Amino acid sequence: MTAIDDKTVVREYFNATGFDRWRRIYGESDDVNKVQLDIRKGHQQTVDTVMNWLTAEGGLGGLSICDAGCGVGSLSIPLAQAGAKIYASDISEKMVGEAKERAQSILAPEQLPIFEVKDLEGLEGNFHSVVCLDVLIHYPQEKAAAMIGHLSSLADSRLILSFAPKTLAYTLLKKIGDFFPGPSKATRAYLHREADVVEILKNNGWKIERNAMTKTQFYFSRILEATR
Numbered sequence: 001m002t003a004i005d006d007k008t009v010v011r012e013y014f015n016a017t018g019f020d021r022w023r024r025i026y027g028e029s030d031d032v033n034k035v036q037l038d039i040r041k042g043h044q045q046t047v048d049t050v051m052n053w054l055t056a057e058g059g060l061g062g063l064s065i066c067d068a069g070c071g072v073g074s075l076s077i078p079l080a081q082a083g084a085k086i087y088a089s090d091i092s093e094k095m096v097g098e099a100k101e102r103a104q105s106i107l108a109p110e111q112l113p114i115f116e117v118k119d120l121e122g123l124e125g126n127f128h129s130v131v132c133l134d135v136l137i138h139y140p141q142e143k144a145a146a147m148i149g150h151l152s153s154l155a156d157s158r159l160i161l162s163f164a165p166k167t168l169a170y171t172l173l174k175k176i177g178d179f180f181p182g183p184s185k186a187t188r189a190y191l192h193r194e195a196d197v198v199e200i201l202k203n204n205g206w207k208i209e210r211n212a213m214t215k216t217q218f219y220f221s222r223i224l225e226a227t228r
């Protein structure tokens with residue numbers, strides 16, 4: 001399968017069955033199974049870690065932040081509440097629609113992010129910080145450098161990325177998962193070697209400022225904060 005195919009599959013998935021699945025996982029309702037509940041908790045830990053990093057020195061007072069691949073707004077909304085000026089985009093129209101609805105029900109009109117349906121590669125502008133959580137799982141290794149390079153060109157001071165790390169244990173776990181494909185596994189999942197991601201970041205002029213790992217039973221995500 002080519003990368004172009006991958007992207008089309010991902011877009012269609014997150015506009016259909018993937019939308020329904022992830023809207024529930026990234027929500028508060030009871031209609032999730034045990035695995036989905038575990039993923040919800042793990043993902044929330046990732047969001048909390050990033051919020052703690054970004055607010056460690058106080059409020060975000062008008063800082064411009066791009067949430068690239070924003071999903072249903074799980075990070076955009078608390079960032080906007082903390083005072084940041086948020087630009088948020090996602091390849092999926094349905095995910096963006098849900099993010100907008102959630103934001104409108106929670107935020108004051110002046111806090112509302114600018115939401116757009118856009119592919120990461122189509123993003124333009126300059127932001128103080130760019131954050132891209134759990135999107136690299138949809139990118140094969142050979143496409144990761146161009147994607148990170150593009151996000152780097154949009155970020156003045158900080159780039160935060162999270163990805164599923166390619167370790168022996170997780171590679172085995174993924175293989176076992178691939179043996180039992182459920183309806184939820186409609187897209188390919190790509191793990192990335194941390195050393196590869198770090199090298200790409202360094203090649204784009206970044207240094208690694210902080211890192212963290214979220215690990216629950218079914219969710220794992222390595223988070224890197226890079227600064228100039």
Ligand SMILES: C[S@@+](CC[C@H](N)C(=O)[O-])C[C@H]1O[C@@H](n2cnc3c(N)ncnc32)[C@H](O)[C@@H]1O
Binds near residue numbers: 014074090091120138
């Ligand atoms: C696992 S979800 C993570 C959502 C969000 N970042 C979060 O952590 O809550 C992955 C999201 O990436 C989006 N996505 C995947 N490939 C993309 C691309 N090439 N450009 C923009 N968004 C993309 C999907 O539509 C989906 O909403």
